[in-house]
Amino acid sequence: xxxxxxxxxxxxxxxxxxxxxxxxxxxxxxxxxxWYRQFPKQSLMLMATSNEGSKAxxxxxxxxxxxxxxxxxxxxxxxxxxxxxxxxxSFYICSASPGLNSGNTIYFxxxxxxxxx
Amino acid sequence: xxxxxxxxxxxCAEGRAANLPCxxxxxxxxxxxxxxxxxxxxxxxxxxxxxxxxETNEMASLIITEDRKSSTLILPHATLRDTAVYYCIVRVxxxxxxxxxxxxxxxxxx
Numbered sequence: 001x002x003x004x005x006x007x008x009x010x011x012x013x014x015x016x017x018x019x020x021x022x023x024x025x026x027x028x029x030x031x032x033x034x035w036y037r038q039f040p041k042q043s044l045m046l047m048a049t050s051n052e053g054s055k056a057x058x059x060x061x062x063x064x065x066x067x068x069x070x071x072x073x074x075x076x077x078x079x080x081x082x083x084x085x086x087x088x089x090s091f092y093i094c095s096a097s098p099g100l101n102s103g104n105t106i107y108f109x110x111x112x113x114x115x116x117x
Numbered sequence: 118x119x120x121x122x123x124x125x126x127x128x129c130a131e132g133r134a135a136n137l138p139c140x141x142x143x144x145x146x147x148x149x150x151x152x153x154x155x156x157x158x159x160x161x162x163x164x165x166x167x168x169x170x171x172e173t174n175e176m177a178s179l180i181i182t183e184d185r186k187s188s189t190l191i192l193p194h195a196t197l198r199d200t201a202v203y204y205c206i207v208r209v210x211x212x213x214x215x216x217x218x219x220x221x222x223x224x225x226x227x
Contacts, residue, residue: 004160032213036217043217043219043220044155046216046217049214091158095161095213096213097213106151106208106215107163108153108160108162108163110159110160111159111160
């Protein structure tokens with residue numbers, strides 16, 4: 001079946017540095033992908049919609065200059081956490097689906113753990 | 118967006134059926150109900166989705182009431198590996214955007 005893959009699975013970075021997380025759709029093309037963040041013992045929170053070939057759409061309260069999203073191809077979206085701080089430490093998850101119709105399956109990646117020290 | 122209400126937690130004995138309820142009283146006619154589960158430290162796993170009719174696949178069954186205001190996810194023979202947080206989500210239109218609620222933490226015990 002369709003698979004969405006993320007890389008890296010986990011990453012540790014120093015405060016002030018930037019880190020990039022990749023989200024790939026392995027056997028389908030996705031014009032839109034979604035990025036979520038999840039803190040321990042909490043639910044997933046939608047951060048932004050990644051649009052292929054155009055700017056991402058951010059949810060209210062999410063800083064677009066902090067979380068840079070690039071969707072340069074139909075199979076790859078990247079999330080870059082810029083000038084990371086310890087409070088950015090979280091589980092980041094992406095989702096995508098093979099097509100835009102209201103009954104298709106939406107798949108999630110395995111998630112990426114970010115720890116900022 | 119249609120919101121969902123789920124019990125915070127449930128227990129189920131191994132081998133028994135797990136019935137997870139979900140209320141979505143404000144759902145509109147074209148909105149699908151999706152179920153996902155999340156095992157600790159992993160991304161959400163797709164289980165099943167439906168619009169009006171009951172649905173069944175290799176993982177579970179989805180029973181949607183006639184008025185579509187509630188649904189039940191059924192795991193016919195729960196195993197210890199089914200212990201997870203289960204999310205019921207109403208999807209709006211053709212957008213792939215899914216808004217997660219707090220879900221139900223299902224604990225399957227021996």
